[in-house]
Amino acid sequence: MENFAFLLPVIFCAFGLTFLFVGRHERRSAPWWGIGYLCAALGFIMPILPETFPGPFRSLTADTLFLLALSFNGQGLLAQFRRHLPVWPRALLVAVGILASVVSTFILENPTLALAANDLLTSLCFVVPALAVMRHARGAAERVLVAIVFLVVADSLVRNIVMTVLNRNPSDFETFLLSPYAFLMQTTSTVIGILMALAALACVTLEVIDRYKDVAERDPLTGLLNRRGFDRLSGQKTIAGAVIVCDIDHFKRVNDQYGHAAGDAVIAELARILTLEPVDGAVLARFGGEEFVLFLPGVACEAARAVAHAMHARIGSTDWTRIGVGAVTASFGVSASRSGDLSIYEVMARADRALYAAKTAGRNRVFTEGERAAGPRPAPARAVA
Template sequence: MVPTDNFAFLLPVIMLTFGCTFLIVGHWGSRQARIWGTGYLSAAAAFSVPLVLSWLPVQAQTLTADALFIATFYFFGGALLARFRRPSLIAPRIALAIAAFASNLYSVIVAHSLPAELLVNDLACVVLLGLPVVICFGQSQHARDRLLLAVASAVVLDTIVRDTILIVLLPSPTGIEGFTSSSYDFYMQVGASILGLLMALTALAAVALDTIAIYRDAADRDHLSGLLNRRGFDRAAAELRHRGKTGAIIICDIDHFKRVNDKFGHAMGDRVILALAGLLRERLPADALAARFGGEEFVIFLPAASLAQAGDLANAIRLAFAGVERGEIGPNHKITASFGVAAAESGDAAIADQIGRADSALYAAKEAGRNRVMVAGEPPQEATMPRIVGGR
């Protein structure tokens, strides 16, 4: 399957450009980008065979291009599997690639059948890409994933349609020279150019958006606790409110945290913060937002939770945190935390209004002796007492 001169320069340049671009992106840590890049470099090499290896016999050029195209689709399929975190199936896919190339050797060298060589090679490419598409179908979580699978499916479908036309509608080519001068070969390369470009653009956009999301997530997270930082919390909470989701806010502050740092050192203070962050991850529902606003202060947003439910959860976390054994500090030194809880109100212009009420309740908990939960009201009430929510 050797391309004609119609796209002798265009196709290798396109594939080489995308291959290098993917490898550059992959240098930032994206494994799937590296696999895409290897696939497109293999495609560039396949389309370059008539230019670079023109001194070889035609049969050698054909088999070299076939091997490179099979490798291209092997890597394309592997990139999809890596993207959707599916099993890589390396052994069966390599076995299929080897079997396909062995069949090509027989078709070219023994049978001298160009149609057989084309069909075997295309069938291998269809399976190497089509099988991962089927495996990954239904795993897409974003529009970019669905678009990528749609374009990959179009590549598979295009190959199947072309082979059907070759078998049913077109007379069998008498040799490679006749094939490379045929209209079929011209339109095959046009299709390969368009779909190859579309798949490259779609895959590159998906990888780039993934990379941006990774760096954005890192920028939105507190490096010590692994929870959201203030900026990440504000962004996530604003998105939830934009979708009409409101709930309860809990503010938590570790009691006498400065004394812990002064007496036992900042390393111990970090361990205390990590202990509370671990409790929050363990006990909060999956849809909750938890953030470290700085120092020893944590803020939690519970979508759709009532004031009573948030107060009960805060009290459970308070008891669990106070009950943590800290042998390094000593049996007589207990570290506790205070909590303030507030519900959403119709007059809230932003979540900051709700956070302000929770902060007032937290201040009341500190004033009342610490190691307790107070819920917003007029005045704030302890969580174990009847809840009184005051409107303003």
Template sequence: MGENFAFLLPVVLTLFGVAFLVVGRFGNRAALLWGAGYLCAAVGFLVPLLEVVVPIPVVAMTADAAFLSAFFLYSQALVTHFAARRLMAVRLGVVAVAYASTSLAVLVGESLRFELFINDIACSTLLLIAILASWRRSHSRIDRVLFGAVGFVIAETTVRTMVFFFMAGLPAMGAFIGSTYAYVMQVTATIGALVMALTALASVALRIVERHRKASEEDPLTGLLNRRGFEQLVGEGARAPKAEAAIIVADIDWFKSVNDRYGHAAGDEAIREVAALLNTLSWPGLAVARFGGEEFIAYLPNCRLQDAHTLANTVRIALSGRDLGRIGIDSSITASFGVAVTAAGDHTIHDAISRADRLLYLAKSRGRNRVVSSAAEVPEQTGVKLFRV
């Protein structure tokens, strides 16, 4: 049974390592670190099988280096995954001191007992440092499960090595393979590796999915929602909200002239300025989106027409008075706004958006740099057109 585990564990660890490396190809650095760590651990468990052809001290020091590398990479994966303090100097110090100590235990003391104790405690310490650095950055249930799995590995490694250290006597350096300790280590390490790998894979995969979801629903230039994100948030095709909600549509005036005169880079900065102003509106549940080009929309739930008009006018005044010299624009930039609220007869929120769009068109036709919110001023039009210039 022990020999079966001796061959099985490196295979299991290698499979996990390859799985993480495949996931890492989707742009997740933590997955690459997990993968490299599991491959190093596979080497660590494989090396002792070479005792029959390689000198025991070489085998011991190679295995120690592989395990320290594996746990250092695990700890690096954790702090990278949670964007926590890396504490690189501290963790590298643990690795250096541990490897120097295990080398002395192998080459000078010829003590398997001290070698395993020092190496295992160092591995547990590396994970503990990463856990302490990352603990406050867990935001989901799977993150907490991952911490639990890592905690299990720390506890298993620590308890196992403590029991062996105080109860094993003085085994010879070459007595590891075939020993009870080796068998117990292989069994418990398989369980720990399985639990930690599955939870880490799940956590990494969810991060990748969330990143791609966010990328698909956010405008990369401004960080605002894009059309898809806005419709997902507000509810595409959903009925208009029962409580009165306001829609503000905005369009930068003469934006083509801004691009022609100052360049597209300056135009992008101007778009960011408007986005920043809209995004700082103080209203509960505010959702702001860029629908393309210089076109913006804001959704304000539980908001009256007067309040929405005031907020839009605040943005208009702030924009027209903004000094844009720092972004290479030496003249003021203005925007026009249309404001509407949901009505009892609306079937969807898009009915209110259509009215706000027509009000925006009216603001443009009346000279720009103004807010129009009176429904009485909107001529009847067929069809829905958003953000007309």
């Protein structure tokens, strides 16, 4: 039992430091979990302190640390699920818990009452955040975490009720530290605490991975997907559908006349305009430079052409002087999938050829696959300065 008691603080301290390390990359929830586990580690140190430290003092300190641990973990849980609750009610619970421990330990000298009050209040510190987040789990890891949180609360309450009913709680603090109750408390708290740490760490780590994956798959200027992100998302969908390729006309002139900062502003504004035509399941990406690709799963060629014309009209009606440049135009190529296509890039190749035909025909227009210079006339627009 003594070796087990020494092992507990080490395990929880290791988890606390791990969370703090991960918190360098995920600052929303990981630091709260880290501080909570470090408080729990200090709480488990109390029973193994030398006898020069009075038992009541160790008991009060441990109760306070466990209250703080569950409060910090509760805040970590809220942060993980992006939920918010007022801080002051939980701070009040901690204050009431400390006061109850002081009264039970030093005035009433009743370990049973001190344990019951502490278990109840620590459970409340944790169950309130758990109830606030239980409907917002976004994946298996978060659902497992919520389940373990309720297991922590159930263990605390059931264990205390059972031991109280059986009247196995010792009447003095020194005896309590060597009692079966103390050992049971440490054992169940450790097992469930480790499970909760692993589940929380999995949630935090997955979030860090998703964040870096998102950064790697997004264009920083427009916030749209880049080619890597487009490949991943479009690859998860059927290739049946249509592709629209958009390219800004005479973009080099914009950079030469207004500067590269203005060119970046034009690209960002065009990306915003392209997102204004909502299509279910659409995948929009910037493929580099001034070229954009939109994949519309399950959409026929004529419907895709209508989407492209709507985008073209928005670009023509935009007041580009707001960002300090003259009128901007763009050309579009549209293509739809065929039964023999093996990948989305075969559809894109035909859309690229339609785009080239639109450029050859004079730019500022929408061409579908197979159209040539005799295609539709462009909508009136001012020439690029």
